[in-house]
Amino acid sequence: MIKAFITSFKLKNTYRVNSIIYSIKQLPIIRKILPNQLYKNKALKIIGNIISAIIEFCSIFIGKFLYILLMIVYMLAFYKTNQANTFLHIFTFLTFGGALLNTYMFNPTKDKYYAMIIMNMDAKKYTLSNYYYSMLKVIIGFLPFTIIFGIMMKVPLWICILMPIFVVMAKMIVSAYTLIDFKKHKIAKNENLPTKVLWVSIAILVAISYGLPIIGVTINQTIFLVIFIASAIAGLYSFFVIHRFTEYKKMYKQILTHENVYAVQNQTSTKAIKENVAKQIEFDNELTSNKKGFAYFHDLFVKRHKKILTKATKTQTVVILLIFAVVLMIVSFNKDFAVIINSILLTYLPYFVFIMYLLNRGTTVTQAMFMNCDHSMLTYRIYKTPKVILGLFKERLKTLIKVNLLPSTVIALGLPILLYITGGTDNPLNYFVLFISIIAMSIFFSVHYLVMYYLLQPYNVNTEMKSSTYKVVQVITYLVCYYMIKLKLPTISFGIATSAFCIIYSLVSLFLAYKYAPRTFKLRT
Amino acid sequence: MKLVIKNLKKNFEKKEVLKEINFEFEKGKIYGLLGRNGAGKTTLFNCLNEDLEIDSGEFYLVDTTSRKIEAEDIGYVLSTPNVPEFLTGREFLKFFIEINKNRIKDEKTIDEYFDFMKIEKDDRDKLLKDYSHGMKNKMQMLVNIIASPNILLLDEPLTSFDVVVAEEMKQMLRSIKKDHIIIFSTHIMELALDLCDEIVILNKGKLEEINKNNLNNEQFKNKIIEALKEE
Numbered sequence: 185m186i187k188a189f190i191t192s193f194k195l196k197n198t199y200r201v202n203s204i205i206y207s208i209k210q211l212p213i214i215r216k217i218l219p220n221q222l223y224k225n226k227a228l229k230i231i232g233n234i235i236s237a238i239i240e241f242c243s244i245f246i247g248k249f250l251y252i253l254l255m256i257v258y259m260l261a262f263y264k265t266n267q268a269n270t271f272l273h274i275f276t277f278l279t280f281g282g283a284l285l286n287t288y289m290f291n292p293t294k295d296k297y298y299a300m301i302i303m304n305m306d307a308k309k310y311t312l313s314n315y316y317y318s319m320l321k322v323i324i325g326f327l328p329f330t331i332i333f334g335i336m337m338k339v340p341l342w343i344c345i346l347m348p349i350f351v352v353m354a355k356m357i358v359s360a361y362t363l364i365d366f367k368k369h370k371i372a373k374n375e376n377l378p379t380k381v382l383w384v385s386i387a388i389l390v391a392i393s394y395g396l397p398i399i400g401v402t403i404n405q406t407i408f409l410v411i412f413i414a415s416a417i418a419g420l421y422s423f424f425v426i427h428r429f430t431e432y433k434k435m436y437k438q439i440l441t442h443e444n445v446y447a448v449q450n451q452t453s454t455k456a457i458k459e460n461v462a463k464q465i466e467f468d469n470e471l472t473s474n475k476k477g478f479a480y481f482h483d484l485f486v487k488r489h490k491k492i493l494t495k496a497t498k499t500q501t502v503v504i505l506l507i508f509a510v511v512l513m514i515v516s517f518n519k520d521f522a523v524i525i526n527s528i529l530l531t532y533l534p535y536f537v538f539i540m541y542l543l544n545r546g547t548t549v550t551q552a553m554f555m556n557c558d559h560s561m562l563t564y565r566i567y568k569t570p571k572v573i574l575g576l577f578k579e580r581l582k583t584l585i586k587v588n589l590l591p592s593t594v595i596a597l598g599l600p601i602l603l604y605i606t607g608g609t610d611n612p613l614n615y616f617v618l619f620i621s622i623i624a625m626s627i628f629f630s631v632h633y634l635v636m637y638y639l640l641q642p643y644n645v646n647t648e649m650k651s652s653t654y655k656v657v658q659v660i661t662y663l664v665c666y667y668m669i670k671l672k673l674p675t676i677s678f679g680i681a682t683s684a685f686c687i688i689y690s691l692v693s694l695f696l697a698y699k700y701a702p703r704t705f706k707l708r709t
Numbered sequence: 710m711k712l713v714i715k716n717l718k719k720n721f722e723k724k725e726v727l728k729e730i731n732f733e734f735e736k737g738k739i740y741g742l743l744g745r746n747g748a749g750k751t752t753l754f755n756c757l758n759e760d761l762e763i764d765s766g767e768f769y770l771v772d773t774t775s776r777k778i779e780a781e782d783i784g785y786v787l788s789t790p791n792v793p794e795f796l797t798g799r800e801f802l803k804f805f806i807e808i809n810k811n812r813i814k815d816e817k818t819i820d821e822y823f824d825f826m827k828i829e830k831d832d833r834d835k836l837l838k839d840y841s842h843g844m845k846n847k848m849q850m851l852v853n854i855i856a857s858p859n860i861l862l863l864d865e866p867l868t869s870f871d872v873v874v875a876e877e878m879k880q881m882l883r884s885i886k887k888d889h890i891i892i893f894s895t896h897i898m899e900l901a902l903d904l905c906d907e908i909v910i911l912n913k914g915k916l917e918e919i920n921k922n923n924l925n926n927e928q929f930k931n932k933i934i935e936a937l938k939e940e
Binding site for chain 2: 467472476556557569706707
């Protein structure tokens with residue numbers, strides 16, 4: 185088993201190192217300097233190995249640290265109950281929820297796929313050795329933080345030490361139960377496709393974790409100990425079930441399908457994504473078009489992709505309307521809240537940059553455009569002529585702006601109304617600026633995503649994302665929008681500046697798209 | 710009409726894939742392009758279709774005068790068929806006919822095109838995503854020949870067809886060859902010998918025509934294999 189583990193670890197490390205080198209090779213400029221024989225280069229392999237070791241190390245500790253800090257320690261501030269007991273209480277019930285959602289065993293990962301399906305390794309040896317390793321990582325990863333945070337919250341040390349073991353026991357119980365279920369029904373569970381029952385169970389556990397302490401109910405050390413002992417007994421039994429289970433190969437053949445593996449591991453470069461996007465095509469013989477040429481082509485694309493295009497924004501719009509309704513109700517009853525909302529509307533407009541960023545459907549829509557349309561059409565020479573590229577670009581731009589404007593208009597109208605109801609403003613220009621800047625932001629994001637797609641067309645013929653520049657632009661867009669959350673500026677000046685920026689940016693990028701897209705909009709090689 | 714390639718070179722970093730391609734392909738003939746795996750057949754097609762930038766050299770069409778190859782001059786049928794899956798076969802054809810309106814001589818009805826390609830009536834209004842691999846291939850072939858491009862690049866197009874359809878496609882290619890320069894890449898020697906008028910091999914980055922002269926089929930086959938084996 186140890187041999188199997190070492191082999192699988194080496195395999196995982198090799199492709200992790202190769203992926204690191206590949207990512208380095210994808211960076212703009214660097215790409216041109218580095219040769220293809222890179223993967224032979226010893227120095228780079230060493231750097232890759234170091235980065236890989238750092239990733240492995242971080243995977244053990246960072247997630248657990250953040251989990252305990254953000255999900256438990258930060259939350260304690262909201263409760264008046266005993267801190268040590270509340271800490272234990274939230275930890276215990278979240279652990280049950282986590283055990284249901286995150287088992288390691290039923291997660292269709294690429295390393296399992298490579299090892300068991302492609303390399304045909306012994307499934308039992310591979311699974312058990314890696315499973316034990318992952319459980320060991322759980323204990324090692326949790327222990328320092330249950331001790332540090334536990335002691336800070338005045339939880340006795342011996343309980344802090346038991347806590348990580350409890351996590352492992354809970355995970356093993358779920359895994360063993362699922363294995364027994366597989367034995368009976370021969371249907372393997374993919375933990376990334378949770379059932380409705382599972383979601384409801386998790387919702388209940390989360391409600392118990394955070395809800396009960398509000399009404400002053402928490403477990404105490406004795407109850408934790410009882411739960412721990414019960415889990416330990418069930419956990420030990422589960423260990424034997426897991427260890428003696430013989431049908432790993434059969435089970436993983438079901439779990440590790442290409443679609444499952446790639447849907448999780450690689451969001452940007454997959455056959456699976458393509459398959460998923462293809463599923464979004466809605467066909468109805470009635471859905472046809474009277475238009476001509478590429479307008480006809482685009483019109484049918486829009487009509488057959490309602491799920492991706494219009495349905496999502498309609499849902500967004502309904503949710504936004506509901507939020508406005510709730511806020512309107514509260515402000516009409518609660519004057520203090522109205523004052524807060526009023527000042528937010530006059531100083532927190534930058535926050536809406538991030539909201540508009542989150543609402544914009546640009547990434548999803550351009551992805552669908554590629555996967556279901558351009559991926560095939562770009563192999564036809566006629567489709568790459570400037571006339572067709574720019575003709576379609578124009579149609580697509582109109583659609584994308586229209587799609588995104590639906591929820592945006594609700595926000596753009598809702599904010600000035602809310603401002604008026606919560607006490608208004610001395611400067612009436614504020615109403616106008618709120619409206620215009622939200623609309624401008626919406627158009628800006630639509631233009632931004634479409635122009636980036638046309639100028640950097642990031643995919644190759646195998647639907648793999650090949651442009652690191654495109655990724656960099658995405659990350660920068662996110663960071664800039666995220667940074668805006670922290671800004672507190674007068675609505676009037678920020679709104680005018682943003683609107684002006686959006687208009688100028690859109691004009692410049694449209695000019696660039698018209699000038700360069702006929703050259704840049706092609707399949708990557 | 711001739712497609713002339715002169716001193717065409719294409720490297721991938723230090724690897725010289727196409728070393729110095731010099732060749733003339735004539736209208737009215739089907740050229741069988743043979744080469745070993747990785748010889749650069751698809752690279753050559755991608756260069757001619759301007760999907761890849763060439764490092765040096767040139768290629769152009771010669772009719773009465775020489776001229777640059779335009780997008781409309783080339784139809785490129787890939788081995789893996791690529792069709793927009795959200796359209797029906799009929800809609801895809803309609804779109805292609807509309808955007809090629811000015812170039813189609815003797816335009817037929819959509820159903821006549823389907824008949825020409827032997828696509829069943831029941832399949833014409835189905836989404837392309839529900840087409841079989843072979844049917845997608847037929848659609849790809851059809852839209853590439855509808856506008857009658859001067860050059861047809863066919864990258865192993867018959868591999869996914871069953872024997873009956875493959876035979877139909879061969880007949881179809883023979884029937885249209887008089888109006889086109891057809892370059893047909895394949896790994897299947899029998900297919901090349903059966904369908905093609907000339908055999909061209911791509912070996913060590915160079916194109917070379919293999920003449921049949923007075924050889925019988927078996928001798929000709931051996932000659933081709935020997936040429937391909939040359940290191």
